[in-house]
Amino acid sequence: MLFAVLSACLAGNPAFCGPVVLTGRPFDTVSECREQAPRFAADWLAGQPGLTQDGLECRALSDLAALPLQPVAEGVHVHLGQIAPFEDSPDGRIANLGVVIGRDSIAVIDAGTSRAQGQALLAAIRGISDKPVSHVILTHAHPDHALGASVFAEAGAAVVGHGRLADALRTRGPVYLDNMTRIYGSAAMIGTRIVLPDVAVTDRLEIDLGGRVLTLTAAGPAHSDSDLTVLDRTTETLFAGDLVFRGLTPIVDGSLPGWLAWMEGAGHGGMIVPGHGPVAADWSSAILPQQTFLTALGDATRQTLDAGLPLSRAVPAIVEALRPLSGEWIAFPDSAARDATAVFKELEWR
Structure with a gap:
């Protein structure tokens, strides 16, 4: 499996460049890649004002940067982010990201801080499965979870989020993107853009990956105003997003009473993947420190x-x-x- 990799630079400032993996189409042969990559690169650049091409090459999957993924249950993999605030992280990769593999397709839960991180997540997925990524599910609008989503959208995935996610990304997304660029630099954020959801969840939604059903549940304002949980019913693994913090100080960006009420009413009998910190084997160990703090x-x-x-x-x-x-x-x-x-x-x- 090969991918076309574009070296994209800020127009007028070639010192700020970064690799852009054109994820819309992997190639089987070098000749096929070399023949078609220029068209893919031109199409991608046409939608990226302010960027220019500095180079284009074909790379094998093994040559792409890939995030570490660890299996936590059958067909469920997690990338554990750094337990740190943005200011203490070298690249902003502080959120936990999830992958659930069904018989027919794959769902990604949260996409990271930048296009570069989203690309590295896709490369890691391709290292374990060639099934299509049908959905990228964003648990809320914060940049460490949402800004890598364009990678998967370009690869054909539907972007899924809370019913309030689109408004949150419209109003706050540009500020998030500016802040991440200020902290980590233009080169690190090359090609990163805001992607609005294709599917809005106002209450509950089920997604079938082929013999594997995910239940998505929208929460009222709590950690944020666009929180969404994802339950893999096959393994009873709950991706809680930032409704659960472990280790990193919880941040209230929605409603404290709403968050406390969610913890009182939620409950779960299986494994919990928090938005930050280690995976928890049970509900009590997942939320008790956070509940005490809040x-x-x-x-x-x-x-x-x-x-x-x-x-x-x-x-x-x-x-x-x-x-x-x-x-x-x-x-x-x-x-x-x-x-x-x-x-x-x-x-x-x-």
Whole structure:
């Protein structure tokens, strides 16, 4: 299996270049690739204003960068992201990504921070299966989960997300992309673009990969306003997205009461793949530390509101109240302060 690989550069600034794997069509032979690659490259560049071609070659699958994937259940593979905030990561690859292989096709759960990471995920998938990727399911809009989706869309996958995902990506996606480019540089983000969902899940949706059914469930505002879980019914593996954090300090970008309510009402009897941190064998170990942290966050915030503290004084007081829990969480000080600010604003008028 061979792929055409385009060296794409920022127009007018050839110092910023990166490899773009043209995923729409793998080739069986070098001659076929060399004959057709120029047309594929021209078609791709036509939709990428601001990019120019610096080179084009055919590469074997074994020559492409590939993410490490580990099997966690029959036909279920996970890439474990770095347990770190963006600012402490060299490339932003901090989210867990999933792959479920059915009889007929494959579903990808979350696509990473950049086109480069999405390409590396696809290369890893092709190392274990040549079945088509029929769906890329985005558990929410945050950049570490959503910005690599174009790789799979170009390969023919339907993009699936929460009913609110399209609006979230329209309004916040460009900011996310700018922020990732600022942190990691233009070359690392070459070819990365926002892709809106083809399929919106407002309640539940089942996807059949061929003898293997995934149940997608939309949540109300919780970690974010576009959270979606994915249950592989064959193995009872639940991909929880960022509704479950392990190790990395939880971030409230939706609704704290909504998140706490989700944890109370969800429950699960099988394995849980969190958005960040190690896979959990049971529900209690997956959510108990997070539930303790978020409950304490709510309690401390309400205490500052009852005391009549302004935001400027409330945030350090909330962080200090949470400090006994800090040993369990990476990136605690900055993330706790961010959470305190968001939750104070949410609960202020309740």
